[in-house]
Amino acid sequence: MNFSKTFRKGARKKGIEQTWLATKIHVAKSTLNGYFNGENTPLDNAVKITKEFDDFETSMSFANQVLGLFKLFTGPRFKHDVLSIDAFTAKEDSEADEAYARDHIRWLLADEDLSHEKKKALENFGAEDLDNILMHLERLDKICERTGITPMAMFARRMPYYVKQGYMTVEDLTDNQRHNYCQTLRGSGSDGI
Template identity: 35%
Template sequence: MKMNIKRPLTRSLSKTRVMQKALAYDTGLSKATINNYVAGGNVRPNEAVDIANVLRDPEMSMQIGHMMLGLFKSFNGDAFYHDLRALDAFDEKESGEEQAAYNEHHIRQLISMPRRTAEQDDELMTWLNEVMDAVLMKITLLVAGTETLGTTPMDLLQARIPYYQEQHYMRGDDPTWEV
């Protein structure tokens, strides 16, 4: 499997101000290979991960995870400024819309029914779309917040996992990467 990372790589190189030569050196790839990826050549998944790890650009990492595994990604359009204040305002809006749909469509009652009508399934779908909007906005807010602090969502997660394990939110036997 190969993929094209031209756009996210170009944005990330510009944003992080990392030169292609430095990226090549830090990833162990040739400068010609990096230049090929910037020009639109297909990249192997393991090389895309190496590039994202070196660049430490949360938005690029989210995009790679989305492309490779179908994971959620952050919003990256131009409907709003991508700074914490603007994202906080949009997060409040999306959370409010989710809660309003939950109340309007009586979701607690709908999800407890053994059988639903097609109309009720549509109401459930309406609410789930609002949940999706709110989740993606939260992810976008998380990415921007970690960038502001000069870290990544993965770094934040790794530091937080012991707490989640202590709370029994996550198991301690999950697989980890060996470096």
């Protein structure tokens, strides 16, 4: 796959030079230069490159390309300063709460037999909820940038809490997540952040 746009943007944002990156992921600089200029990148190298950026926005863009996962907002209407993101997040919270109450979403979720009209109301709420989730991810990204912790590291720190609350089980964690979970338990002596 071609990840050149994602790689160039991530390197520019993080101030990473190709020479350093090529050494770090064990490829020739000319090979890496090809990846940055549109040549197809083997998936294992693309993952290594993306991990080296250690940047949530770049990781989300990569995940969007590879897996079709959500992409963060990057359009011209969207300003990436913290206060704008917080204002957009509050707006989306309000719109989602309004739709939830107006359309009686709790009842629709419990309803076994949805009419076309009810399905449409549920779908519309789903769209509002998606907007809300994406705005919260944007805000989380900015919080992490300001505190110097990646969302993935924050997630790892929270795993003991999620397991304790029954939101996740240790068995459901990947090997890497389980390792981080055990390290967090040993290192903090608490239930996470």
